Amino acid sequence: MRIGHSLRALEDLRTGLSVSSYYPFYHATALPHATSPLWVSDPQNILFDEKKKILRAWHLARPSDAIETSCISQWIESVSFNRGVSWIPMQKFLFPCKNDITGFFGGCVVRDWQDSAGFGNGAVLYFVTVETSQGQKVLRYWAKDFGERPVFDQIIFEQTKSQRDIGQALRDFRVHWDGQQWVAVITLSYGMSFYGSLDTKTWKRHSLWMAPDHRVDQNGGLEAPVFLPVSIEGEAQKKYLLIYADHLEASGKIYGVIGDWDGKIFRDLTKPQRLDFGADTYAPNCSIDPRSGKLYLQSWMGNWSYVQYMPFKGFSNAETLLREVFVRKEVESYKIYTLPHKNQDDIFSTSLKLPTQEITPECSFDFQQSKPGCAYKVELSLKRIGGIWPEKIYFSLAGSSQTKEKAMIFEILPKVNVCKILRQKGAISFPKEMSEEALRLWKAEHVLPLREHEGLLRLVFYVDAFSLELFCPEAGTVATNLFFPKKGKQKLFLSCEDHKVEASVMLKRV
Structure with a gap:
């Protein structure tokens, strides 16, 4: 009954406010608000809460009065009681905005089942990129469990002047455990840098991947990297899937590349493949379902070229549906498939x-x-x-x-x-x-x-x-x-x- 009551309350709130008829019924977005709606953009990853038996997701959100606030963006959380078919937004901002921070950007949330950071087995680690007057920094927050307020721990990355000059952005700092180490992917203007760490505190650069048709002197081409293992039917060894957004073109596109990962170097086996052929997706994020091992992709549903002109009222923007992503070996190469969530029809x-x-x-x-x-x-x-x-x-x-x-x-x-x-x-x-x-x-x-x-x-x-x-x-x-x-x-x-x-x-x- 809880999911039914929550959705009914959300619908009552939506219909009781001065909100446009375009407020989504089953896509993730912020709570409707008649006077100060949140601008929702990049989705962060999705994790399963074992105790509550729900999915938790995080999103970038910008206050409508951003000019008058000290932070131009923040993180909010949403939850799903029905395996990601629909989402209930939580309006509360996740992190305190203080000191020299002028804005929060993307990152990720992980469970530290190895107790590598020393906060306890299964501690929740939040990696968040922030903008400051000295450049971008990656902050590490932690909580003992879901539902607890994240506590700031320390800065784990700082953007140097030389990194800023070559377009090495710390935004959308994404990490995962590859079985031996934590692996982080950082976007460059022309490719990706791969880093490794045993404790999520000290990081060592392993290698560089160059994106096809990109040059070192190009600035700001790639964003929102995702790097995760993927199983291939009929093959014992897993491959790795690198997903990213490319905004060299005005509309922006999402690509995926299949390759091998030896713990230090990513060797691509395919050319970049389009993961969405429409006009309005950007900032992808991919998550692994710990119960099935399946990969699920979600992206921001919008286009920076004209989204500010859209007739939203009482809310701004939403995320795409969850999509199952899998890879098949076809002839001499690998093909990435994107399908609707198999339970989506439950809505x-x-x-x-x-x-x-x-x-x-x-x-x-x-x-x-x-x-x-x-x-x-x-x-x-x-x-x-x-x-x-x-x-x-x-x-x-x-x-x-x-x-x-x-x-x-x-x-x-x-x-x-x-x-x-x-x-x-x-x-x-x-x-x-x-x-x-x-x-x-x-x-x-x-x-x-x-x-x-x-x-x-x-x-x-x-x-x-x-x-x-x-x-x-x-x-x-x-x-x-x-x-x-x-x-x-x-x-x-x-x-x-x-x-x-x-x-x-x-x-x-x-």
Whole structure:
């Protein structure tokens, strides 16, 4: 009953405040607030609380009155009683803001089961990067257990002038135990530095990894590194997965690289692979489920080029859904797959299987009776008829057959196994001060790779108030985009060109 009561209280709070209808139903964000909402951004890692049997997650959050406060950002915590399907935010800031600290950035939280730091077996260690007038520093906090206020212990890293000059950022300081030592990854402008430690206090630099297509003289290209072991089906030896965000391009992208780790050197075995093909993901973080050993990825859902112009009210931003990440050996290389959390459908209380339809160029399908609401899932299965695919299949959300009313259009090209994602204006009124470059990025087309399986193309859409995450399970791909449908315009529409196609639709709603 506790999770039900908590979610009901959150819904009562949301509806009782002057909060926009775009407040998410099942994505992690801050508590709604009518006058001083928190700006939520980078997710930190997720840990399992063995005593409470819940998941705990941490996020960067910025007060709305940041100019008037001594710290521009902080950490908040959220908890999940249903294995990460939905999250309940805790508004309280985690760390005291004092002395020379002007802002908190990313980091990580770990359980010290080796008692390497001397605080006791299973102590909770917090590694947090802060900004000061002397540059960035990494602070270590600790607590005996979850739920206790973290206590500052000491500074374990300080950014030197030479490091600042070459773009070596201590932000997003991430560590993990590799079985022999603690391993930390620090971003450079052009790659990653790997460090090792036995006590999380004294660190020794082991090696450097250069990112493809990056140069030493580039400044600030890579952020939010994650470095974790991953099992490969059919292989006894684990590989390592390096995930990072790259913002050399204005919109920012998330990549993953598979390689070997010998305790000092990371040797990549693949080129960087896109882990999200949409416009609106950044700052990834990956966590290991200690019970299953599976990897789960979560990212910030936004784009720094235009997020400040989005019509949020009573809250700002949210995180993506938890996504299961795994690796398969395919032909001569390794491929990273990204799929929805297998329990994500637990959030949906009702389902409706619509009759299978034969869509023709002359007969489109307007799901006028479906009324999906603001938070829903659509499973779309397309089957070719007579062994032939149409050249194009169109699927749209939040609108009728009139293009001007649509918020999102998906142009599916089954003969080449891609889906073009075209975002419309929707309910947004773009301000005059919005730059042409930001407007171009908002309107830019994005392409999601697909994979046909036994004559079927399957697409899965997760929609939550202002966000859409589109998965192709067979291809292991996903695209995340913000979109703001007009109120009361949540409809589904399907059509095709030059040849008929069979369509099956399952609709699930919160």
